[in-house]
Amino acid sequence: MSGSELMKTAIEIVKNSIESVLPDRAVKDTLKDLNLQDVFLVSVGKAAWRMAKAAFDVLNGKIRKGIVITKYGHSEGPIDDFEIYEAGHPIPDENTMRATRRVMEIVEELNEKDTVLFLLSGGGSALFELPMEGVSLEELQKITDSLLKSGANIEEINTVRKHLSQVKGGRFAEKIFPARVVTLVLSDVLGDRIDVVASGPTSPDASTSEEAIRILERYRISVSNEVKKALLKETPKHLSNVEIHVLGNVQKVCEAAKKIATEKGFNSEILTTTLDCEAKEAGRFIASIMKEIKFRDRPLEKPAAVIFGGETVVHVKGNGLGGRNQELALSAAIALEGVEGVVLCSVGTDGTDGPTDAAGGIVDGRTAKILKEMGEDPVEYLENNDSYNALKKAGALLKTGPTGTNVNDLIIGLVI
Template structure:
C-alpha cells in the first residue's frame, strides 16, 4: 500500500513541477507584449534564467539581437545564439555575480535607440544579479546575506535589506536602463507574487521604507557597521516609468496542477493554503496534526485524500548539520507520525534544490523514523542539529529531482488512504 501511495505522490509532484516549467509560460506570455521597436536585448536572471531565455529566443528568434543570461552554477545548459551565459554564486552572491551584472549593464549602456529590453526574472535573481551600492563591498553583502539567511527572516524582509545594499535592485536597474523600455516576465517564487520582492525587484518600485529596514535589522539582530548603516538610510528610486511586468507562473498554479493530478489518481484533493510561511518544523507538526485528524475522523475531507499546500517556510539554522526547509518540514512530520500506516507526505522545492544540498526535499511515511532507530541513531538529534539531509539519507527518504529549470516556491502533499 505504502508503495502505491509513494508512487502516486511522486507522479503528482512530477506533474505539478512539469506544469510550471518556464518554457510554455514564457512563450504564451510573450504574445501579450507589443514591442514598439524592432530590436530586443534580452536579460535573463535567476535559477530559471537559461530555460526562460532559450524559450524566448525560440519564440522571438532574430528579433533578439543580443542577450545575457545569469544563472546559478550548473544551471546553464549550453550556448544560446547571440547570448552571453554566466553562472554565479547562490544563495550568496560571489565575484561572478558581480562580473556578470557589470557586463549586463555595460551591454545595455551600449545599445542603440532601436532596442527595447526583455527582462526575464526568476527566483534566485537576488544573489545572481548584484552590484554593490557605493560604500558597500562584496564581503559586506556576503556577510549580511549569510546572517539574514540564517536569521529566520522571510524573503520579503531579506530582500528589503538586499535592495538597499545594491546598485541594481529595488528599481535601480530600471533607472540604469532608462529611457529604454523594459518588459519583464516574472516567474514568481514569492508568496502573494509581490513584484518588489521577487529577485529584489530590479525594475520595480521598492515599497519598503527606511523604518521597515531598520526594524528588520533590529528584529533579527543583524550586525552592521556604520558605513552600511549610512547606505541603508538612502531611499530607493520612485516613479519608475519605463517598465511593464507580467507574472507568468507561481506556486498557486503548481498547487492547482497537483490537485488536478491527485483527483485523476483517485484522491479527493484539498488545497489548504498557497501561503504557508511559518517555521518549517512547526509546519511539519501541523501537517501531522491534520493527518491524525484525517485518519481518525475523515476530516476535513473524505479518504482517500490529497491535502496540498504551497508556500515557503523558514528555518532558524542553529546547528551545523546540512538540510533545507523542505527536508526539515518533512522530517518533523515523520517524527510526529512514526508507526502510522497508509500515509505518505512530501515537501519539495519546485526548483529541485532545497537549501545548500542536492536534494529537492523529503518524502516520508510511518517507517521513516523506525529506519533511523533501527540503525541505533537518535532521530531527534538530527532535527536539533538542522541535519535533516543526513537523517533522510539514513532512512532512504530524500527526494531528488536534480535542477528542474523552474522555481515557484515549495509544495507539500499529504496522501492518506
C-alpha cells in the same frame, strides 16, 4: 495500495505538477501577445536559462543581444550567441558581480528607442548584484548569510538587499532609462509581491530605508558605517519605463497537484498557498491534519490528498545540513511514526532545497522507525538542523536535480 506504491504515486504527482509550471509555454504565449521587435534580452534567476531559451525560440531574429545569469549547474548549454554566466546562490559571489557588470555595460548605452526584455525568476537576488558604493562583497556576503539563517522571511531579507544594491529595488530599471523594459516574472514569492521576487530590479520599491535598518536591528545583525550610510539612500518608488507580466506562481503548481491527485482518485484539496511559518512547526501541523483524515475522515474522506504551497522559514541554530523542505519532512516523519497509509512529500520546485543536492524529502509512518532501528534519534537530527543526513539514512531524500522552474515550495500529503 502498498506503502511503496503510495510513495511512488506521491513522487509522480509532485514531478508532474512541477512539469506543469515550467516557464516555457507561459514565456512563449506572453511574448506572442506582446509583439516585441529588436530587444536586448537579459535573463536572471534559477529559471533564467529555460526562460531565455523559450524567448529565443519565439523571438528568433528579433534579439540583438542575449545575456543569461543563473545558478551554478542550472544552465543547459549554449543558446545562439547569448552570453551565459553561472554564479553563486543564495550568497552572491565574484561571478555574480562579473556577470552583472557585463549587463550594466550593455544597458547603459541604450536610448529611448531601445527595449530590454528582462526575464526574471527567484534566485535573482544572489545572481544579479552590484553592491552600493562603499559596500564590499565580503560584507554583503556576511549580512546575507546572517539574514538567511536568522529566520527572517524573504520580504525582510530582500528589503535589506534592495537598499545595499545598485541594481535591486527598481534601480536596474532606473539605469536602463530612457530605454523601455518589459519584465516577465516567474514568481516564487507568496502573494506575488513582484517587488520582492529577486529583489525587484525593475519594480518600484514598496520598502523603505527605515524598514531595512529596523530589520537588521530586529535580527541583531551589526554592520559597518559604510553599510549604514548606503542603507539611507532611498530606492525608486515610481518608474515610468517599466511594464511587468507575471507568468507563474505557487498557486499554479498547487492547482496542478490538485488536478493530478484528483485524476488519480484522491479527494483533493489545497489547504493553503501561503504557508510561511517555521518549517518544523508546519511539518508537525500537516502531520496532524493527515492523522485527522486517517482516523476521522475529516476534513476530507480517505483516500485524500492535502496540498500546501508556500515558503517556510528555519532558524538555523545547529550545525547540520538541510533545507526547509527536508526539515518539514523530518518533523512530519516524527509526528507520523507508526501510522500506516500516509505519505508526505515536501519539495522546492526549483529542485534544490537549502545548500544540498536534494529537492526535499518524502516520508511515511516508517521513516522515524527506520532511523530508531539504526540507533539514531530523529529528534536530535531535527534539533541540529541536520535533516539531510537523517533523511539520507532513512532513504527519504527526494532528488530531482535543477528543474528549470522556481515557484517556491510544494507539500503533498496522501492518506489512504
